[in-house]
Amino acid sequence: MVEHAEIRMVHRGGSKINFREPVITNDSRFLLCAAGESVNVYSTCTEEYVHGLQGHTDLVTGVVLNPSNHLQVYSCSADGTVRLWDFTDGILIKTFIIGYPIYAIYISEKHGGVVFVVVPMANYKSSELFQLVAVHLPRSGDQEVEARELSIVLCDVSPHPGAASFGREGEYIAAVKGLQLEVFFFKKQKSYRFSLKPGMKKGAKNAFTCVSCHPKEDCIATGHADGKIRMWRNFNQKKEYTYSTLHWHHGAVNTLCFTPEGTNLLSGGIESVLVHWHYTQENQKDFLPRLGAAITHLAVSPDGSLFCTSHSDNKITIIQSCVKVSAVIQGLVKGDGVWTNLIIDPRSKALVLNGKPGHLQFYSLHRDKQLYNLDIVQQEYIHEEGLDQFEVVKAAFDARGDWLATVDERRKKGAELEINLKLWEYDKLTQGFVLNTTVTAPHEDRITAMFFSPSPETTMLVTTSLDGHFKAWLLADHSDTKEGFWACDFVGGYHLLKPGCCSFSADGSLLAVGFQEVVTVWSTASWELLTTLSQPPGAIRDLCFGRLSCSKYLLGTSTKNQLCCWNLLTCSLEWSTPMDVSLLQTDPLSENMAAFCSQSGSSDLFVFKPSEPRPLYSQKALCTGKVQHAVFAPRDQMLESCEERTQWLNRSQLYFLTQHMDLLTFSTKTEEDRLLASSKQLMVDDSVAVTPFYLLLGKHRQQQLDKQEALTNPMAERTQLPQGSIAIKELLHTPAHVLPSASFLCAMFVRSLLISNPLKLCQVGWGASLHSDFQVSPEIFDQVQVRALAAPLKDIQRLVPKPILHFLGCVLRVVVLLQGESSPQSEVLSALEQVFIKDLSVLCSIHLSFDPD
Numbered sequence: 122m123v124e125h126a127e128i129r130m131v132h133r134g135g136s137k138i139n140f141r142e143p144v145i146t147n148d149s150r151f152l153l154c155a156a157g158e159s160v161n162v163y164s165t166c167t168e169e170y171v172h173g174l175q176g177h178t179d180l181v182t183g184v185v186l187n188p189s190n191h192l193q194v195y196s197c198s199a200d201g202t203v204r205l206w207d208f209t210d211g212i213l214i215k216t217f218i219i220g221y222p223i224y225a226i227y228i229s230e231k232h233g234g235v236v237f238v239v240v241p242m243a244n245y246k247s248s249e250l251f252q253l254v255a256v257h258l259p260r261s262g263d264q265e266v267e268a269r270e271l272s273i274v275l276c277d278v279s280p281h282p283g284a285a286s287f288g289r290e291g292e293y294i295a296a297v298k299g300l301q302l303e304v305f306f307f308k309k310q311k312s313y314r315f316s317l318k319p320g321m322k323k324g325a326k327n328a329f330t331c332v333s334c335h336p337k338e339d340c341i342a343t344g345h346a347d348g349k350i351r352m353w354r355n356f357n358q359k360k361e362y363t364y365s366t367l368h369w370h371h372g373a374v375n376t377l378c379f380t381p382e383g384t385n386l387l388s389g390g391i392e393s394v395l396v397h398w399h400y401t402q403e404n405q406k407d408f409l410p411r412l413g414a415a416i417t418h419l420a421v422s423p424d425g426s427l428f429c430t431s432h433s434d435n436k437i438t439i440i441q442s443c444v445k446v447s448a449v450i451q452g453l454v455k456g457d458g459v460w461t462n463l464i465i466d467p468r469s470k471a472l473v474l475n476g477k478p479g480h481l482q483f484y485s486l487h488r489d490k491q492l493y494n495l496d497i498v499q500q501e502y503i504h505e506e507g508l509d510q511f512e513v514v515k516a517a518f519d520a521r522g523d524w525l526a527t528v529d530e531r532r533k534k535g536a537e538l539e540i541n542l543k544l545w546e547y548d549k550l551t552q553g554f555v556l557n558t559t560v561t562a563p564h565e566d567r568i569t570a571m572f573f574s575p576s577p578e579t580t581m582l583v584t585t586s587l588d589g590h591f592k593a594w595l596l597a598d599h600s601d602t603k604e605g606f607w608a609c610d611f612v613g614g615y616h617l618l619k620p621g622c623c624s625f626s627a628d629g630s631l632l633a634v635g636f637q638e639v640v641t642v643w644s645t646a647s648w649e650l651l652t653t654l655s656q657p658p659g660a661i662r663d664l665c666f667g668r669l670s671c672s673k674y675l676l677g678t679s680t681k682n683q684l685c686c687w688n689l690l691t692c693s694l695e696w697s698t699p700m701d702v703s704l705l706q707t708d709p710l711s712e713n714m715a716a717f718c719s720q721s722g723s724s725d726l727f728v729f730k731p732s733e734p735r736p737l738y739s740q741k742a743l744c745t746g747k748v749q750h751a752v753f754a755p756r757d758q759m760l761e762s763c764e765e766r767t768q769w770l771n772r773s774q775l776y777f778l779t780q781h782m783d784l785l786t787f788s789t790k791t792e793e794d795r796l797l798a799s800s801k802q803l804m805v806d807d808s809v810a811v812t813p814f815y816l817l818l819g820k821h822r823q824q825q826l827d828k829q830e831a832l833t834n835p836m837a838e839r840t841q842l843p844q845g846s847i848a849i850k851e852l853l854h855t856p857a858h859v860l861p862s863a864s865f866l867c868a869m870f871v872r873s874l875l876i877s878n879p880l881k882l883c884q885v886g887w888g889a890s891l892h893s894d895f896q897v898s899p900e901i902f903d904q905v906q907v908r909a910l911a912a913p914l915k916d917i918q919r920l921v922p923k924p925i926l927h928f929l930g931c932v933l934r935v936v937v938l939l940q941g942e943s944s945p946q947s948e949v950l951s952a953l954e955q956v957f958i959k960d961l962s963v964l965c966s967i968h969l970s971f972d973p974d
Contacts, residue, residue: 135784231291288334344374389416576629635661
C-alpha cells in the first residue's frame, strides 16, 4: 500500500446548496447556506462566493444567525457538534460537542444561551424517531466545550427543518409530523396536539408538510400535501381552536415563511411560483412566477428587504421584496443521471456535464459556480412522468475548444430510436457555442462512444455505434460560403462485431476501436487496419492510450475483470492484472492514469504509470458504490511538490462523482493551507465593509507595507496625500458607541497620514512641545505622539493638517527627524512657528528640546 497520509479527499465545489434553508444577514449583504461539510458565504449583490466556513467533519444540517451578535452564526452537523462562527472573517469561535447527530437547529432571542436541535431519540439511534431538545450552551474560555445539559422539549418530531417554528417572539414552538400539529408553551411547560383526518375524498391529502408561526400574533400557518394552507388560531385552548384555509398550490406546499413584521406570508411548491399572501386580507395574493424549478425553502432577511428561495435544481434566487429577481446563485445541477460523463472545456477550464433536462451545464470548479447552460435539445421540456423526451447522452470537445459535439436521443415505446448528432462552433463575439451542423440518424442504433482527434492538423470526430460501425466525420469547406459544415468521411467495421469504445493516440495518428473481445488499431491517415490485439476473454469495456513517454502503451479493461496493457511497438500484451475496473481515466498532461475498481460494495483508486509496476498512489474504500464518472482537470497554477506520493497532483487534479452525486477531489495539506490563506486574504481586502474602523486600521496596514516596499526601492516616487479625508467624515458621522477608543483611533489616524521618506534619515532630531490654549477634551486627548518621517523640514505642514489639529485641540509633541545632519535650533523654531502659528492660526507656545531617537 502506498503511503498517502498527506493526501486528503475533499469536497471541492458541486455541493448541494439547496439542502437546507439559507440565511440572510442583518445588513442583507451576505447569504449563508449549508453546502456539504461547510457553510458557504455569498454576496447578495454580486452573487459571488466570498469564502467558506470549514471545520465540520460531516454533513452540515442547519445554519442560524446568533440573535445576540449579528456578525455570528451557529451551524449544526451530523458530526454531533454545534459551531459558532464569525462569518465576516471566516473564523471558528467555539465548538459545542453534543454527542448525537443533529438534523436541524432552531434559535430564539427570548431563550438566551440555548439552542434547540433535533437529534435521534436516545433509545432509537438507528430508527427514524427523533426528538427536539434544548441545549444549554456552557460559557467557557475553551474553544471546544462539551454541551451535555440537554432537556427534551418534544418527542417524535420530523427531522425536516421546516417542520418546526417559534411563535410570538419565542413564547411557544409548533411542530408538525404526519397528520398532527403539536404546540409547546414554554411558560406553561405544556403542549397541545391537534390532528387532522387522513381525508376520504378522492385526491385529498391532509398530511402536514411545513409550518411557520406569526412573529407577533398567535397564528400558525401550516402547509399540506394537497396544496392547502391552514391558518390556526386560538390554539392555546385545545377545544376552542379554529383554522381557515387558503388554497392556490395544485401540488404539495413545500415551504412557508412569514415576513419579519408578519404582514405577509410567503409560500412555495413545485409550481416554481412564489406566492405572496396578505395576512390581513387573506384572499389577496401576489405572484412571482417562472422561477425555474420547484421551490424547496424560503427565507427572509431580518429587515424584510430581501427574500430568497431555494430550488430543486440546486439554485438559490434572491428577490427584492417579492418584486423582481436581483441575483441567482446556481450550484451544480444534479439531475437523474450523468450520461455525458465529466468533460473539461479547454477554453474556460469549466466542468461540463448534464444539467437541467436537454441542457449542458458549464460549471466553474474554482469559483464553485455555474457559468451558463447550453440548450442542446432546443425543445420545451414537459414536466410529466412517463413522457419520453430527448436527453443529451454524449458530448465531446476538440483540443482547442473550438468545436463541441453532442448526441441527443429519444426512444419511444414501440417506436424506433431517434438520434441527433449536433456540431457546435465557438463564437468569439457572443462567447458561446452556436449550432453549425445537425445530423439526423447518424447511426442506425445507439452511439456508444464519441471523441475528437487531438491532432492540430485536422478536425476529426469519430463515433461508434451498436449498429456495428464506427464513423469518421470531417469539417469540410463549402465553396460558396466561408462557413464549413461536417460530413461523414469514413465508415468502418470489423467482422460484423459491435464496437463499444474507442480512443485516439496522443498525436491523433492512431485510432483504437474495441469490437467486443477484439481491439483493432487503425491509421487515421489512410484508414488502414494496422493490427488487432488479443487479450484474455471478455468484452472490451474501456480503452486509453498512454501519454508522453508512455505513448507506446494502450490500456484496456474487460468485462472479465482484467486490466490489460499492450505495447504497440511489439503488438504484444505487456502485462495484465485481475481488477474489476469500473472506470479508467488518463491525465492529458502527464503519463499518469487513474483506475477506479469495485470491490465489496465500495470503490478503490489506483494511480499509476503504464511503464511502472508500482502504483504512485492507492486508496482503499474510497466511497460506497461504483465510481463511473471522473476527469483530470488541469490546474491554473502548477504545484511544486517533490514528494513521490503527491507528484501526480502537480499538473492536474482528479475529480470524480459518487453514486450519490457528490463531487469529490484530492488535495494535499499544503494546498489546503494555501487556499485557506488566500481566501482569508481575499476576504480582508475585498469583502470587508469600508467602515471608519477599517479606514483607519486597514489603510494603515497597507501604508506600512508600502513603506517597507519604498525603503527597499530607493527610486520609488513619493505619493501625494489626498486633500480630503474620508475617514474624518466617517468619524464625525458614525455613532461613538460603535467605534474603538478615540485616543487609539486618532493616534493611528495621524500616523497613517504621514509621508514615507525612502531616503536615509538621521537618528536625532528636535522635539517641539506645543501647549495650546484651547483644549477640546484634555481627559481623552492627553498626549498624542506623532513621529514624522518627512524631509526636508519645510514639508512638516503636511504632517498635521489644520482640521485634525483643531479637532484634537490637545497638547501635541512633534518629533522631527531630518535628513542628514540636524538643523540649527533657530531654523527649526522659525519653521514650526510659521506652520502652527501663522499658517494654521493656532494659539500656542512652542518649546524646543534636543530629542535623540
